[in-house]
Amino acid sequence: MHPFNDPYFYVRWSTLVPTAVEADIRIGLAEAQAGINIIYSLDPASLNYENTVWALENATETLNRAWGRLHHLDSVADEPEQRAALNAMLPDVSEFYSSIPLNDRLWSIMKAYSTSEAVASLSEIQQRHVKETVLDFLHSGADLPAEQKKRIAEIDAELSKITKQYAENVLDSTNAWDLVITDEARLSGLPSSAIAATRANAAAKGHGTDESPAWRFTLQQPSMFPVMQHADDETLRQEIWQASVNVASHAPHDNSQNVWDILRLRQEKAEILGHKNFADLVLQRRMARDGKTALAFTEDLHNRIALAFRQEYQELCAYKAEKTNADCEGLQPWEFSYWSEKRRKEHFDLDDEALRPYFPIDKVMSGMFDLASTLFGIQIDKKQTVYYDKGSRSANASDHEIEVWHPEVTFYELRDTKSGEHLGSFYADWHPRESKRGGAWMNQIETGFPPHDGTARQPHLGLIIGNMTPPVDGQTALFTHSEVETVFHEFGHLLHGLLGNVSVKSLSGTNVPWDFVELPSQIMENFCWCRQSLDLFARHHETGELIPEALYQKMINAKNYMSATVFMRQLAFGKLDLELHTNPHAHFGKDLDDVERSILDAYRVKMLTDAPGMARRFNHLFSSPTGYAAGYYSYKWAEVLDADAFTRFEKEGVLNSNTGADFREHILSKGNSAPADELYRRFMGRGPHLEPLLERAGLLNDPLIA
Numbered sequence: 001m002h003p004f005n006d007p008y009f010y011v012r013w014s015t016l017v018p019t020a021v022e023a024d025i026r027i028g029l030a031e032a033q034a035g036i037n038i039i040y041s042l043d044p045a046s047l048n049y050e051n052t053v054w055a056l057e058n059a060t061e062t063l064n065r066a067w068g069r070l071h072h073l074d075s076v077a078d079e080p081e082q083r084a085a086l087n088a089m090l091p092d093v094s095e096f097y098s099s100i101p102l103n104d105r106l107w108s109i110m111k112a113y114s115t116s117e118a119v120a121s122l123s124e125i126q127q128r129h130v131k132e133t134v135l136d137f138l139h140s141g142a143d144l145p146a147e148q149k150k151r152i153a154e155i156d157a158e159l160s161k162i163t164k165q166y167a168e169n170v171l172d173s174t175n176a177w178d179l180v181i182t183d184e185a186r187l188s189g190l191p192s193s194a195i196a197a198t199r200a201n202a203a204a205k206g207h208g209t210d211e212s213p214a215w216r217f218t219l220q221q222p223s224m225f226p227v228m229q230h231a232d233d234e235t236l237r238q239e240i241w242q243a244s245v246n247v248a249s250h251a252p253h254d255n256s257q258n259v260w261d262i263l264r265l266r267q268e269k270a271e272i273l274g275h276k277n278f279a280d281l282v283l284q285r286r287m288a289r290d291g292k293t294a295l296a297f298t299e300d301l302h303n304r305i306a307l308a309f310r311q312e313y314q315e316l317c318a319y320k321a322e323k324t325n326a327d328c329e330g331l332q333p334w335e336f337s338y339w340s341e342k343r344r345k346e347h348f349d350l351d352d353e354a355l356r357p358y359f360p361i362d363k364v365m366s367g368m369f370d371l372a373s374t375l376f377g378i379q380i381d382k383k384q385t386v387y388y389d390k391g392s393r394s395a396n397a398s399d400h401e402i403e404v405w406h407p408e409v410t411f412y413e414l415r416d417t418k419s420g421e422h423l424g425s426f427y428a429d430w431h432p433r434e435s436k437r438g439g440a441w442m443n444q445i446e447t448g449f450p451p452h453d454g455t456a457r458q459p460h461l462g463l464i465i466g467n468m469t470p471p472v473d474g475q476t477a478l479f480t481h482s483e484v485e486t487v488f489h490e491f492g493h494l495l496h497g498l499l500g501n502v503s504v505k506s507l508s509g510t511n512v513p514w515d516f517v518e519l520p521s522q523i524m525e526n527f528c529w530c531r532q533s534l535d536l537f538a539r540h541h542e543t544g545e546l547i548p549e550a551l552y553q554k555m556i557n558a559k560n561y562m563s564a565t566v567f568m569r570q571l572a573f574g575k576l577d578l579e580l581h582t583n584p585h586a587h588f589g590k591d592l593d594d595v596e597r598s599i600l601d602a603y604r605v606k607m608l609t610d611a612p613g614m615a616r617r618f619n620h621l622f623s624s625p626t627g628y629a630a631g632y633y634s635y636k637w638a639e640v641l642d643a644d645a646f647t648r649f650e651k652e653g654v655l656n657s658n659t660g661a662d663f664r665e666h667i668l669s670k671g672n673s674a675p676a677d678e679l680y681r682r683f684m685g686r687g688p689h690l691e692p693l694l695e696r697a698g699l700l701n702d703p704l705i706a
Helices: 018-040 053-059 060-078 080-099 102-112 118-121 122-141 146-175 192-204 222-230 236-245 256-272 278-283 291-324 333-347 352-358 361-376 482-500 518-528 550-558 565-582 591-600 633-654 658-669 674-683 689-695
Strands: 180-181 215-217 376-382 410-416 423-427 439-448 461-467
Touching: 018 053, 018 060, 018 080, 018 102, 053 102, 053 122, 060 080, 060 439, 060 461, 080 146, 080 278, 080 291, 102 118, 102 122, 118 122, 118 461, 146 565, 180 236, 180 333, 192 215, 192 222, 192 352, 215 222, 215 633, 222 236, 222 333, 236 333, 236 439, 256 278, 256 333, 278 291, 278 565, 291 333, 291 565, 291 633, 352 482, 352 550, 361 376, 361 482, 361 658, 423 482, 461 482, 482 518, 482 658, 518 633, 565 633, 633 689, 658 674
Parallel strands: 423 461
Antiparallel strands: 180 215, 376 410, 410 423, 439 461
């Protein structure tokens, strides 16, 4: 049997062993090549949609399944044998995928059919499929001379290898550092939840006893962030900050050269394909269209909030000076979050820890599902799961157990409320592990489709992943409000995938322009602030009580505290990304940290200590051949869309099922079956407005926040 290729809907994760990788991937490669061989051996007189564009869509299904499962396990269950197996197959798989649009015979077939009169008689979705497929070929170099096609394939193979090494360096460097302390006095200021978590972490690693406890800190966000916000011990904050900003900065995990190599290869590829830079290449089919437009968007927002941003820093310095009765010429990077949190507590009488008891993971999930049920007409039910060690089950097991890749993973089924149809299922994996990369994300394991041409509906299968606060001593995990926003964000992506109702898989779900893909995710974050929606999931883990009104008002009053700083942080990431990918020649040969400082001079305040650059650990940009490269601005672009779109929910009712039904119909279900700006207009009746985003952030009328 070949477990990575097994189409069984409930993936048997325990059978996906490293020793099966090569054989399964090679079967997928051979099957895909055979399908393509059939296409380019066609008689030109016999061409139709089914034997050209549709056949190409289906040719790589087995390979996509196997490679996707392997990459997923690489993200959540890294191990040496599996990593080696993936890296061994990476060159062949990269070369194959790159070869598809560069195959002369295949392109001639696709071009011949796409320009035939027969296309005009296709359905609307089929015509879009033909158009998008042709653009995929053209934008990948299908019309290039042979030598340039060869070089494009070489570049793609090199990028796959280097970006994989980049991601491994970040993970390995993160895991290589920890700090075990035995002096309880150094924990002063830390919330009890953080202290309990670090003690449990230490015990799990064999540190400390009941009589002589120890506390272990790591660079995973639930461990590091409470220290930066709350620890009174400045040396503790400094030590953890220094370790975090130096991830992937030193041998044997140094990513410096990888960054330059990736940028050079991307720029070379863009130039071969006839573009000035990589940003212009990747943005040509996104809403921004080119790097110049995306950069102008970023700089316009920067200029609108720059005064407020600098004012916030000055006020924070003044606050520290007042509290310490000493001059404050500026802050150290490891002081910023600490003094910011102290000032927030004092001004708004709000402590994040006061909210944490109201966000137990089970209540957050069930309430979020109730919200989605009300808005989008769906029902979500948790299913019983089992976990088996890898290799402990037969690959041809035929029972209906639902396996998971780790005991903490849960599984859910999503159905349409009215029809009862099984639309999709998904896994959820919320807590950090050393074998799991950082951050949060959503992905599709299997893309389904609605009933069409006599074929029954095929449900989607997806997943949502995070690295949020883990449970301690068998107690339920309690999230911060920010972590709840992350859960809702990824759930929005998931809904976009599982509610896709497009008969062409490559046009379904999140396969949309990347400056549109964040709209469904970010609009869901709004429901974490509205009283009516909060009451569906924010309930005390012991008493079941709702958030008291007084505490809720404190939360709302503090919502826009330091909002310009938060706003500017996202803009800075986008600015760095776009500058590196629009004008890399200006930076080649220079020190990476110096380059970042010069690019972001107007996007940062002057700290007393310069931080090393972000680029060496910026997974969004450099851990895959494209990823969010030249597209990080998408988060802010989509914030404009989500803030504007949510005004319709506010006007018609936050839990208005008719508004939700329209959002499902025009946005969530449509994928890339129509242009993104057209889908947005269908929902809003007009194009997007910028003002709601600035108003939501408290930055519309007065650029200076008092």
